[in-house]
Amino acid sequence: MKPAAFEYHAPRTLEEALGLLEEHQDEAKVLAGGQSLVPAMNFRLARPAVLVDIAHVPDLDRIDEADPASVTIGARVRHLDLEHNTIAGPLGSLIASTGRWVGHYPIRIRGTFGGSLAHADPAAEWCALARALDAEIHCRSTTGERTVGAGDFFEQMAFTTCLEPDELLVGVRLPRLGDSWGVGMAEFARRWGDFAIVLAVAAVERDGDSIAGARIALGGVAGGPVRAANAEALMAGRPATAETAAAAAAAAAEEVDPTGDIHGSADYRRDLVRAMVTRALDQALA
Amino acid sequence: MTARRAELTLTVNGQPYDVAVEPRKTLADTLREECGLTGTHLGCEHGVCGACTVLVDDEPVRACLMFAVQCSGQAIRTVEGLADGESLHPIQQAFWEHHGLQCGFCTPGFLMLATSVLESRPDIGDEELREVLASNLCRCTGYQNIITSVHSARDQMRS
Numbered sequence: 001m002k003p004a005a006f007e008y009h010a011p012r013t014l015e016e017a018l019g020l021l022e023e024h025q026d027e028a029k030v031l032a033g034g035q036s037l038v039p040a041m042n043f044r045l046a047r048p049a050v051l052v053d054i055a056h057v058p059d060l061d062r063i064d065e066a067d068p069a070s071v072t073i074g075a076r077v078r079h080l081d082l083e084h085n086t087i088a089g090p091l092g093s094l095i096a097s098t099g100r101w102v103g104h105y106p107i108r109i110r111g112t113f114g115g116s117l118a119h120a121d122p123a124a125e126w127c128a129l130a131r132a133l134d135a136e137i138h139c140r141s142t143t144g145e146r147t148v149g150a151g152d153f154f155e156q157m158a159f160t161t162c163l164e165p166d167e168l169l170v171g172v173r174l175p176r177l178g179d180s181w182g183v184g185m186a187e188f189a190r191r192w193g194d195f196a197i198v199l200a201v202a203a204v205e206r207d208g209d210s211i212a213g214a215r216i217a218l219g220g221v222a223g224g225p226v227r228a229a230n231a232e233a234l235m236a237g238r239p240a241t242a243e244t245a246a247a248a249a250a251a252a253a254e255e256v257d258p259t260g261d262i263h264g265s266a267d268y269r270r271d272l273v274r275a276m277v278t279r280a281l282d283q284a285l286a
Numbered sequence: 287m288t289a290r291r292a293e294l295t296l297t298v299n300g301q302p303y304d305v306a307v308e309p310r311k312t313l314a315d316t317l318r319e320e321c322g323l324t325g326t327h328l329g330c331e332h333g334v335c336g337a338c339t340v341l342v343d344d345e346p347v348r349a350c351l352m353f354a355v356q357c358s359g360q361a362i363r364t365v366e367g368l369a370d371g372e373s374l375h376p377i378q379q380a381f382w383e384h385h386g387l388q389c390g391f392c393t394p395g396f397l398m399l400a401t402s403v404l405e406s407r408p409d410i411g412d413e414e415l416r417e418v419l420a421s422n423l424c425r426c427t428g429y430q431n432i433i434t435s436v437h438s439a440r441d442q443m444r445s
Contacts, residue, residue, distance in 0.1 A: 001331035008292065008309035008355050031356075038312075038351040039332035051309070053356060104421035106339060106346045106399065192420050 003041035010053045014140070017057050018168060022142045024050045026165040031055075032076050035103065035111035036119045060114070060170065063087070072138075072173045075114025079103065082113060090203070091133075091176050094183035098125045098201065101185070104193040114169045122158045123196040123220040125187070131225035132201040132217035136173040141166045147173075154224035180212070181205050184283030186276040190263075196220050197264050198272035200252075202280035204235070211235045211244065214284075216277060221258040221269055228252035231277065245281035252277045294358040298323060299367030307354050314338040314349035317364060325365040325394050329423070336422030339395035340364050346402040346421075365394035368401065377401050377439040386435030388426035395422050400436045408444050412437070 011017040021028055029048035031037060032055070040046040054060060060076040063085065071087055083099030085092055102108055102116070102125050116126040117137065130137070130150040137153045139146050141164065153161055163169060177183065187199035198220040205212040214235040216228040231252040238244045258269035291306040298321055305320040314331075317323045317340070329337035331350045338349040341363040368375035377400050380386065387393045396419070403410060403418050410418070415436060424432060 002312075002315075003310045005308060005310050008353070010355075034351050034353075034356075035333060035348075038353075041310075042312075042332050042350065055356065104336075105403075105418045106336065106348055106421055107333065109345050110347055110351070192417060 001042050003038070004044055004047040006048055007050045008053065009050065010056055012056050014057050014059075014168075014170070015142075017052055017054055018140060018142045018166070020050070020052045021168060022166045024052075028052055028165070030115075030118070030168060032112040032115040033078065033110040034115075035107050036115065036121065054168070064171070068176070070173050070175050072171045073113050074171050075112065075118075075169050077113045079108035079111045079113065079116075080105075083108060087176075089177055089179065090181040090183045091174060094129065094177070094185065094201070094203065095174075097183075097185045098129050101125050101187050101189075101196070101199070107193075113172065117153070117172065118161060118163060118169045120154055120159050120161045120224060121195070122223055122225070123199065124225075125185075125196070125199060125201075125219065127154060128199055128201045128217040128219040128225040129185075130172060130174075131227060132203055132215045133174050134215075137169060138171045138173070139163055139167040140170045141168070145170070150225075151227075156223040158223045160223070177203060180207070182284040182286065184280035184285075186279035186283070188272050188276060198258075198269055198276050200273070200276035200280040202277070202284045204240070204281065204284040206240055209239055211238055211240050214248070214281075216248070216252060216280070218252065218256060218273060218277075221256045221273060226256070228255060228273075228277065230255045240285050242282065242285070245278055245285055248281060249274045249277035292355050294355060296321065296354065296357055296362060297360070298362045298364060300361075305354065309353060309355045311354050312350050313340070313342075313347075313352040313354050313357055313362070316354035317349065317362075320354075323364050323366050327391055327394055329391070329395075334423070335392070335395075336399065337392050337395040339398045339422065341398055341402050344402060344405065346399045363398070363401075365397055368397060375401070376442040377404070377436070380435040380439035380442065381432075384431050384435040384438055386427065386432045392422060392424045392426075396424065396432055400439065404436070404440050404443050408440070410440070415440070 028050040031053040060074045064072040079102040135150040184202045203215045231248040253274035260266040327337040329335035333351045
Protein backbone atom coordinates (compact mmCIF):
# COMPACT_ATOMS: atom_id res chain seq x y z
CA MET A 1 0.00 0.00 0.00
CA LYS A 2 2.78 2.43 -0.84
CA PRO A 3 2.93 4.30 -4.14
CA ALA A 4 5.70 3.67 -6.65
CA ALA A 5 8.42 6.30 -6.83
CA PHE A 6 7.74 9.42 -8.88
CA GLU A 7 9.27 12.77 -9.64
CA TYR A 8 7.32 15.63 -8.04
CA HIS A 9 6.79 19.07 -9.53
CA ALA A 10 4.85 21.96 -8.02
CA PRO A 11 4.71 24.59 -10.78
CA ARG A 12 3.87 28.18 -9.80
CA THR A 13 2.35 29.21 -13.12
CA LEU A 14 -0.04 27.70 -15.64
CA GLU A 15 2.62 27.95 -18.38
CA GLU A 16 5.07 25.99 -16.24
CA ALA A 17 2.44 23.31 -15.54
CA LEU A 18 1.57 22.97 -19.23
CA GLY A 19 5.26 22.82 -20.12
CA LEU A 20 5.73 19.88 -17.75
CA LEU A 21 2.75 18.03 -19.25
CA GLU A 22 4.12 18.63 -22.76
CA GLU A 23 7.54 17.37 -21.71
CA HIS A 24 6.39 14.24 -19.89
CA GLN A 25 3.21 13.38 -21.87
CA ASP A 26 1.55 10.19 -20.61
CA GLU A 27 4.29 9.58 -18.05
CA ALA A 28 2.78 12.45 -16.07
CA LYS A 29 -0.39 12.76 -14.00
CA VAL A 30 -1.91 15.95 -12.68
CA LEU A 31 -2.33 16.08 -8.89
CA ALA A 32 -5.08 18.36 -7.58
CA GLY A 33 -6.92 17.20 -4.42
CA GLY A 34 -5.56 13.68 -4.79
CA GLN A 35 -8.65 12.01 -3.35
CA SER A 36 -9.00 9.60 -6.30
CA LEU A 37 -5.48 9.61 -7.74
CA VAL A 38 -3.61 8.89 -4.50
CA PRO A 39 -5.72 5.83 -3.55
CA ALA A 40 -5.08 4.50 -7.08
CA MET A 41 -1.36 5.15 -6.58
CA ASN A 42 -1.37 3.49 -3.14
CA PHE A 43 -2.88 0.40 -4.77
CA ARG A 44 -0.38 0.83 -7.63
CA LEU A 45 -3.24 0.84 -10.10
CA ALA A 46 -1.67 4.12 -11.18
CA ARG A 47 2.12 4.43 -11.39
CA PRO A 48 2.86 7.85 -12.88
CA ALA A 49 6.56 8.60 -13.25
CA VAL A 50 5.90 12.30 -12.80
CA LEU A 51 3.33 14.16 -10.69
CA VAL A 52 2.44 17.73 -11.60
CA ASP A 53 0.86 19.27 -8.48
CA ILE A 54 -1.33 22.21 -9.55
CA ALA A 55 -1.97 23.42 -5.97
CA HIS A 56 0.04 26.61 -6.57
CA VAL A 57 -1.17 27.46 -10.06
CA PRO A 58 -3.03 30.75 -9.62
CA ASP A 59 -6.71 31.37 -10.42
CA LEU A 60 -7.76 27.72 -10.83
CA ASP A 61 -9.62 27.86 -7.50
CA ARG A 62 -12.08 30.55 -8.59
CA ILE A 63 -15.74 30.51 -9.50
CA ASP A 64 -16.10 33.14 -12.23
CA GLU A 65 -19.56 34.70 -12.27
CA ALA A 66 -18.78 37.70 -14.50
CA ASP A 67 -20.87 36.42 -17.43
CA PRO A 68 -24.63 36.93 -16.89
CA ALA A 69 -25.44 33.79 -18.92
CA SER A 70 -22.98 31.32 -17.41
CA VAL A 71 -20.74 30.43 -14.50
CA THR A 72 -17.20 29.09 -14.97
CA ILE A 73 -15.90 26.81 -12.25
CA GLY A 74 -12.12 26.63 -11.95
CA ALA A 75 -10.55 23.18 -12.07
CA ARG A 76 -9.37 23.31 -8.45
CA VAL A 77 -12.60 24.52 -6.82
CA ARG A 78 -13.26 22.08 -4.00
CA HIS A 79 -16.40 20.00 -3.52
CA LEU A 80 -16.99 21.73 -0.17
CA ASP A 81 -16.88 25.20 -1.75
CA LEU A 82 -19.47 24.09 -4.30
CA GLU A 83 -21.67 22.61 -1.59
CA HIS A 84 -21.65 26.08 0.04
CA ASN A 85 -21.71 28.09 -3.21
CA THR A 86 -23.40 31.50 -3.55
CA ILE A 87 -24.39 31.13 -7.22
CA ALA A 88 -27.85 32.63 -7.71
CA GLY A 89 -30.92 30.71 -8.84
CA PRO A 90 -31.62 27.06 -9.63
CA LEU A 91 -28.03 26.44 -10.85
CA GLY A 92 -26.68 27.33 -7.41
CA SER A 93 -29.17 25.06 -5.65
CA LEU A 94 -28.49 22.15 -8.01
CA ILE A 95 -24.73 22.46 -7.46
CA ALA A 96 -25.21 22.69 -3.68
CA SER A 97 -27.53 19.69 -3.44
CA THR A 98 -25.26 17.63 -5.73
CA GLY A 99 -22.12 18.61 -3.78
CA ARG A 100 -23.52 17.18 -0.56
CA TRP A 101 -23.39 13.70 -2.08
CA VAL A 102 -19.71 13.76 -3.06
CA GLY A 103 -17.78 11.50 -0.69
CA HIS A 104 -17.32 12.23 3.01
CA TYR A 105 -16.60 15.60 4.61
CA PRO A 106 -12.75 15.34 4.65
CA ILE A 107 -12.84 14.15 1.02
CA ARG A 108 -14.97 17.18 0.08
CA ILE A 109 -12.39 19.43 1.74
CA ARG A 110 -9.56 18.20 -0.51
CA GLY A 111 -11.24 16.89 -3.65
CA THR A 112 -11.80 19.17 -6.64
CA PHE A 113 -14.44 19.68 -9.32
CA GLY A 114 -11.96 19.51 -12.22
CA GLY A 115 -10.31 16.46 -10.72
CA SER A 116 -13.63 14.65 -10.56
CA LEU A 117 -14.39 15.37 -14.21
CA ALA A 118 -10.90 14.40 -15.40
CA HIS A 119 -11.04 11.19 -13.33
CA ALA A 120 -14.44 10.40 -14.91
CA ASP A 121 -15.73 7.81 -12.49
CA PRO A 122 -19.00 6.50 -14.02
CA ALA A 123 -20.75 7.04 -10.66
CA ALA A 124 -19.42 10.57 -10.06
CA GLU A 125 -21.97 13.23 -9.19
CA TRP A 126 -20.19 16.11 -10.97
CA CYS A 127 -19.85 14.15 -14.22
CA ALA A 128 -23.62 13.61 -14.32
CA LEU A 129 -24.27 17.26 -13.51
CA ALA A 130 -21.89 18.37 -16.28
CA ARG A 131 -23.61 16.02 -18.73
CA ALA A 132 -27.11 17.18 -17.71
CA LEU A 133 -26.26 20.84 -18.29
CA ASP A 134 -24.11 20.31 -21.41
CA ALA A 135 -21.13 21.84 -19.65
CA GLU A 136 -18.33 23.25 -21.78
CA ILE A 137 -15.00 21.94 -20.61
CA HIS A 138 -11.91 24.07 -21.18
CA CYS A 139 -8.80 22.01 -21.98
CA ARG A 140 -5.49 23.87 -22.19
CA SER A 141 -2.11 22.88 -23.57
CA THR A 142 1.02 24.75 -24.62
CA THR A 143 -0.47 25.06 -28.09
CA GLY A 144 -3.72 26.70 -26.95
CA GLU A 145 -7.16 26.03 -25.55
CA ARG A 146 -10.05 23.99 -26.88
CA THR A 147 -13.55 23.75 -25.51
CA VAL A 148 -15.29 20.37 -25.46
CA GLY A 149 -18.95 19.74 -24.67
CA ALA A 150 -19.62 17.26 -21.86
CA GLY A 151 -21.26 14.92 -24.40
CA ASP A 152 -17.93 14.54 -26.20
CA PHE A 153 -15.65 14.89 -23.17
CA PHE A 154 -16.65 11.63 -21.47
CA GLU A 155 -15.90 8.45 -23.39
CA GLN A 156 -18.23 5.50 -22.93
CA MET A 157 -15.45 3.60 -21.21
CA ALA A 158 -15.06 4.11 -17.46
CA PHE A 159 -12.39 6.57 -16.28
CA THR A 160 -11.78 7.77 -19.84
CA THR A 161 -12.05 11.27 -21.28
CA CYS A 162 -10.94 13.01 -24.47
CA LEU A 163 -8.19 14.89 -22.59
CA GLU A 164 -4.84 14.55 -24.36
CA PRO A 165 -1.79 13.69 -22.22
CA ASP A 166 -0.43 17.24 -22.59
CA GLU A 167 -3.76 18.90 -21.76
CA LEU A 168 -4.93 20.32 -18.45
CA LEU A 169 -8.61 20.76 -17.63
CA VAL A 170 -8.62 24.40 -16.47
CA GLY A 171 -12.29 25.24 -16.04
CA VAL A 172 -15.87 24.24 -16.72
CA ARG A 173 -18.58 26.58 -18.01
CA LEU A 174 -22.13 25.89 -16.89
CA PRO A 175 -25.19 27.78 -18.20
CA ARG A 176 -27.11 29.79 -15.62
CA LEU A 177 -30.68 28.60 -15.12
CA GLY A 178 -33.46 31.19 -14.92
CA ASP A 179 -36.46 31.10 -12.62
CA SER A 180 -38.49 29.04 -15.11
CA TRP A 181 -36.20 26.10 -14.28
CA GLY A 182 -36.65 23.54 -11.53
CA VAL A 183 -33.85 21.19 -10.50
CA GLY A 184 -33.45 17.92 -8.65
CA MET A 185 -30.83 15.36 -7.68
CA ALA A 186 -31.25 11.87 -6.22
CA GLU A 187 -28.74 9.16 -5.45
CA PHE A 188 -28.76 5.69 -4.00
CA ALA A 189 -25.71 4.37 -2.14
CA ARG A 190 -25.47 1.67 0.52
CA ARG A 191 -24.11 4.12 3.07
CA TRP A 192 -23.90 7.93 3.20
CA GLY A 193 -20.72 9.08 1.43
CA ASP A 194 -20.17 5.86 -0.53
CA PHE A 195 -20.04 5.74 -4.30
CA ALA A 196 -23.46 5.93 -5.92
CA ILE A 197 -24.96 2.75 -7.27
CA VAL A 198 -27.28 4.90 -9.39
CA LEU A 199 -27.77 8.66 -9.40
CA ALA A 200 -29.95 11.06 -11.39
CA VAL A 201 -29.60 14.79 -12.03
CA ALA A 202 -32.57 16.63 -13.52
CA ALA A 203 -33.29 20.17 -14.71
CA VAL A 204 -36.74 20.99 -16.07
CA GLU A 205 -37.86 24.22 -17.73
CA ARG A 206 -41.48 25.16 -17.16
CA ASP A 207 -43.81 27.05 -19.44
CA GLY A 208 -46.73 27.80 -17.15
CA ASP A 209 -48.29 24.46 -16.20
CA SER A 210 -46.51 22.50 -18.87
CA ILE A 211 -42.94 21.46 -19.50
CA ALA A 212 -40.86 23.36 -22.06
CA GLY A 213 -37.90 21.00 -21.88
CA ALA A 214 -36.13 18.54 -19.60
CA ARG A 215 -32.57 17.40 -19.03
CA ILE A 216 -31.95 14.15 -17.23
CA ALA A 217 -28.48 12.67 -16.68
CA LEU A 218 -27.71 9.34 -15.03
CA GLY A 219 -24.62 7.96 -13.31
CA GLY A 220 -23.78 4.36 -12.49
CA VAL A 221 -25.53 2.81 -15.50
CA ALA A 222 -22.81 2.97 -18.18
CA GLY A 223 -19.11 3.65 -18.69
CA GLY A 224 -19.72 7.37 -18.43
CA PRO A 225 -22.59 9.70 -17.53
CA VAL A 226 -25.53 9.33 -19.95
CA ARG A 227 -28.58 11.38 -20.85
CA ALA A 228 -32.04 9.78 -20.73
CA ALA A 229 -32.99 11.10 -24.16
CA ASN A 230 -36.30 9.23 -24.51
CA ALA A 231 -37.44 10.38 -21.09
CA GLU A 232 -36.51 13.96 -21.92
CA ALA A 233 -38.41 13.82 -25.23
CA LEU A 234 -41.45 12.35 -23.55
CA MET A 235 -41.68 15.23 -21.06
CA ALA A 236 -41.57 18.10 -23.56
CA GLY A 237 -44.98 19.76 -23.86
CA ARG A 238 -46.62 17.56 -21.24
CA PRO A 239 -48.19 18.92 -18.04
CA ALA A 240 -45.79 19.45 -15.14
CA THR A 241 -47.28 16.74 -12.96
CA ALA A 242 -46.22 13.69 -10.96
CA GLU A 243 -47.82 11.51 -13.69
CA THR A 244 -45.45 12.97 -16.28
CA ALA A 245 -42.52 12.41 -13.92
CA ALA A 246 -43.54 8.78 -13.42
CA ALA A 247 -43.88 8.21 -17.17
CA ALA A 248 -40.45 9.76 -17.78
CA ALA A 249 -38.88 7.64 -15.04
CA ALA A 250 -40.33 4.49 -16.63
CA ALA A 251 -38.96 5.58 -20.02
CA ALA A 252 -35.52 6.22 -18.51
CA ALA A 253 -35.48 2.76 -16.90
CA GLU A 254 -36.42 1.29 -20.29
CA GLU A 255 -33.71 3.06 -22.31
CA VAL A 256 -30.67 2.37 -20.11
CA ASP A 257 -28.54 -0.73 -20.50
CA PRO A 258 -26.72 -1.16 -17.18
CA THR A 259 -24.23 -3.91 -16.37
CA GLY A 260 -24.56 -5.87 -13.15
CA ASP A 261 -21.72 -6.12 -10.66
CA ILE A 262 -21.27 -7.02 -6.98
CA HIS A 263 -23.02 -3.78 -5.96
CA GLY A 264 -26.19 -4.51 -7.90
CA SER A 265 -27.55 -6.58 -10.78
CA ALA A 266 -28.56 -5.00 -14.08
CA ASP A 267 -32.26 -5.36 -13.18
CA TYR A 268 -31.69 -3.78 -9.79
CA ARG A 269 -29.91 -0.80 -11.36
CA ARG A 270 -32.70 -0.42 -13.89
CA ASP A 271 -35.22 -0.29 -11.08
CA LEU A 272 -33.02 2.24 -9.23
CA VAL A 273 -33.02 4.41 -12.38
CA ARG A 274 -36.82 4.52 -12.24
CA ALA A 275 -36.76 5.40 -8.54
CA MET A 276 -33.98 8.01 -8.73
CA VAL A 277 -35.42 9.74 -11.81
CA THR A 278 -38.81 9.90 -10.09
CA ARG A 279 -37.24 11.49 -7.00
CA ALA A 280 -35.11 13.97 -8.99
CA LEU A 281 -38.09 15.00 -11.16
CA ASP A 282 -40.38 15.34 -8.15
CA GLN A 283 -37.89 17.87 -6.73
CA ALA A 284 -37.58 19.62 -10.08
CA LEU A 285 -41.35 19.95 -10.48
CA ALA A 286 -42.08 20.91 -6.85
CA MET B 287 13.74 3.30 -8.88
CA THR B 288 14.58 5.57 -5.96
CA ALA B 289 13.69 9.18 -6.40
CA ARG B 290 15.73 12.00 -4.95
CA ARG B 291 14.72 12.96 -1.46
CA ALA B 292 13.12 16.33 -0.94
CA GLU B 293 14.27 18.37 2.03
CA LEU B 294 11.46 20.21 3.72
CA THR B 295 10.37 21.66 7.02
CA LEU B 296 7.05 20.51 8.37
CA THR B 297 5.34 22.44 11.13
CA VAL B 298 3.59 19.96 13.37
CA ASN B 299 1.77 21.08 16.51
CA GLY B 300 3.72 24.35 16.28
CA GLN B 301 7.13 22.63 16.17
CA PRO B 302 9.40 22.63 13.10
CA TYR B 303 10.59 19.24 11.82
CA ASP B 304 13.32 19.14 9.17
CA VAL B 305 12.84 16.01 7.11
CA ALA B 306 14.29 14.53 3.91
CA VAL B 307 11.70 12.33 2.23
CA GLU B 308 11.03 10.74 -1.10
CA PRO B 309 8.11 12.51 -2.81
CA ARG B 310 6.08 9.29 -2.59
CA LYS B 311 6.13 9.31 1.21
CA THR B 312 2.67 10.13 2.52
CA LEU B 313 2.11 12.67 5.26
CA ALA B 314 0.93 9.84 7.53
CA ASP B 315 4.12 7.79 7.08
CA THR B 316 6.25 10.91 7.43
CA LEU B 317 4.62 11.89 10.71
CA ARG B 318 5.13 8.40 12.10
CA GLU B 319 8.56 7.51 10.74
CA GLU B 320 10.36 10.84 10.32
CA CYS B 321 8.78 12.95 13.07
CA GLY B 322 8.31 10.07 15.51
CA LEU B 323 4.67 11.05 16.03
CA THR B 324 3.05 7.63 16.10
CA GLY B 325 -0.27 8.85 17.48
CA THR B 326 -1.50 9.10 13.89
CA HIS B 327 -2.67 5.61 12.92
CA LEU B 328 -2.83 4.05 9.48
CA GLY B 329 -5.74 1.76 8.76
CA CYS B 330 -6.75 1.25 5.16
CA GLU B 331 -4.18 3.49 3.42
CA HIS B 332 -6.65 4.43 0.70
CA GLY B 333 -8.81 7.10 2.26
CA VAL B 334 -11.72 5.00 3.43
CA CYS B 335 -11.29 4.50 7.18
CA GLY B 336 -10.18 7.95 8.37
CA ALA B 337 -7.89 6.60 11.13
CA CYS B 338 -5.04 8.80 9.83
CA THR B 339 -7.07 12.04 9.91
CA VAL B 340 -4.92 15.04 10.89
CA LEU B 341 -5.53 18.76 10.52
CA VAL B 342 -3.76 20.75 7.80
CA ASP B 343 -4.38 24.47 8.23
CA ASP B 344 -7.16 23.47 10.65
CA GLU B 345 -9.03 21.33 8.12
CA PRO B 346 -9.32 17.55 8.48
CA VAL B 347 -7.49 15.54 5.82
CA ARG B 348 -6.74 11.89 5.25
CA ALA B 349 -2.97 11.87 5.85
CA CYS B 350 -2.63 8.71 3.71
CA LEU B 351 -3.91 10.66 0.67
CA MET B 352 -1.46 13.53 0.94
CA PHE B 353 2.26 13.50 0.30
CA ALA B 354 4.54 15.23 2.81
CA VAL B 355 6.00 17.32 -0.05
CA GLN B 356 2.56 18.92 -0.46
CA CYS B 357 2.50 20.13 3.14
CA SER B 358 5.51 22.43 3.28
CA GLY B 359 4.54 25.74 4.89
CA GLN B 360 1.22 24.51 6.21
CA ALA B 361 0.28 24.09 9.87
CA ILE B 362 -0.21 20.42 10.70
CA ARG B 363 -1.94 19.29 13.89
CA THR B 364 -1.96 15.74 15.20
CA VAL B 365 -3.45 14.00 18.23
CA GLU B 366 -0.19 14.68 20.13
CA GLY B 367 -1.03 18.38 20.03
CA LEU B 368 -4.44 18.14 21.68
CA ALA B 369 -3.61 17.84 25.38
CA ASP B 370 -2.00 20.69 27.28
CA GLY B 371 0.60 18.87 29.35
CA GLU B 372 -1.29 16.63 31.73
CA SER B 373 -4.69 18.18 31.08
CA LEU B 374 -6.71 16.60 28.36
CA HIS B 375 -8.42 18.57 25.58
CA PRO B 376 -12.23 18.68 26.13
CA ILE B 377 -12.72 16.23 23.25
CA GLN B 378 -10.29 13.73 24.84
CA GLN B 379 -11.94 14.18 28.25
CA ALA B 380 -15.36 13.58 26.68
CA PHE B 381 -14.20 10.35 24.96
CA TRP B 382 -12.83 9.18 28.32
CA GLU B 383 -15.97 10.02 30.25
CA HIS B 384 -18.46 8.65 27.73
CA HIS B 385 -16.55 5.52 26.77
CA GLY B 386 -16.02 6.78 23.21
CA LEU B 387 -13.30 4.20 22.54
CA GLN B 388 -12.59 0.56 23.10
CA CYS B 389 -9.48 -0.67 21.27
CA GLY B 390 -8.49 2.92 20.49
CA PHE B 391 -7.14 2.37 16.99
CA CYS B 392 -9.57 4.74 15.28
CA THR B 393 -9.57 7.25 18.16
CA PRO B 394 -6.86 9.69 16.97
CA GLY B 395 -8.69 10.12 13.67
CA PHE B 396 -12.06 10.67 15.34
CA LEU B 397 -10.52 13.14 17.82
CA MET B 398 -8.95 15.24 15.06
CA LEU B 399 -12.08 15.11 12.87
CA ALA B 400 -14.28 16.16 15.80
CA THR B 401 -11.85 18.85 16.96
CA SER B 402 -11.80 20.44 13.54
CA VAL B 403 -15.54 20.48 13.08
CA LEU B 404 -16.26 21.75 16.61
CA GLU B 405 -13.68 24.54 16.22
CA SER B 406 -14.96 25.69 12.84
CA ARG B 407 -18.67 25.16 13.59
CA PRO B 408 -19.32 25.27 17.36
CA ASP B 409 -23.09 25.35 16.75
CA ILE B 410 -23.27 22.38 14.38
CA GLY B 411 -26.56 20.47 14.76
CA ASP B 412 -26.89 16.82 15.74
CA GLU B 413 -27.87 15.63 12.28
CA GLU B 414 -24.94 17.27 10.50
CA LEU B 415 -22.53 16.17 13.20
CA ARG B 416 -23.70 12.61 12.65
CA GLU B 417 -22.99 12.95 8.91
CA VAL B 418 -19.49 14.31 9.60
CA LEU B 419 -18.70 11.50 12.06
CA ALA B 420 -19.85 8.97 9.44
CA SER B 421 -16.63 9.87 7.57
CA ASN B 422 -14.55 7.60 9.81
CA LEU B 423 -14.79 3.90 10.63
CA CYS B 424 -14.88 2.38 14.12
CA ARG B 425 -15.26 -1.39 14.53
CA CYS B 426 -15.70 -1.49 18.34
CA THR B 427 -18.05 1.08 19.75
CA GLY B 428 -20.99 0.93 17.38
CA TYR B 429 -20.54 4.74 17.07
CA GLN B 430 -23.19 5.63 19.67
CA ASN B 431 -20.69 6.48 22.40
CA ILE B 432 -18.56 8.43 19.93
CA ILE B 433 -21.58 10.55 19.05
CA THR B 434 -22.39 11.01 22.76
CA SER B 435 -18.77 12.02 23.44
CA VAL B 436 -18.71 14.59 20.65
CA HIS B 437 -22.07 16.05 21.71
CA SER B 438 -20.69 16.41 25.24
CA ALA B 439 -17.48 18.06 23.98
CA ARG B 440 -19.53 20.41 21.80
CA ASP B 441 -21.51 21.59 24.83
CA GLN B 442 -18.32 21.85 26.89
CA MET B 443 -16.42 23.83 24.22
CA ARG B 444 -19.34 26.24 23.71
CA SER B 445 -19.60 27.18 27.40
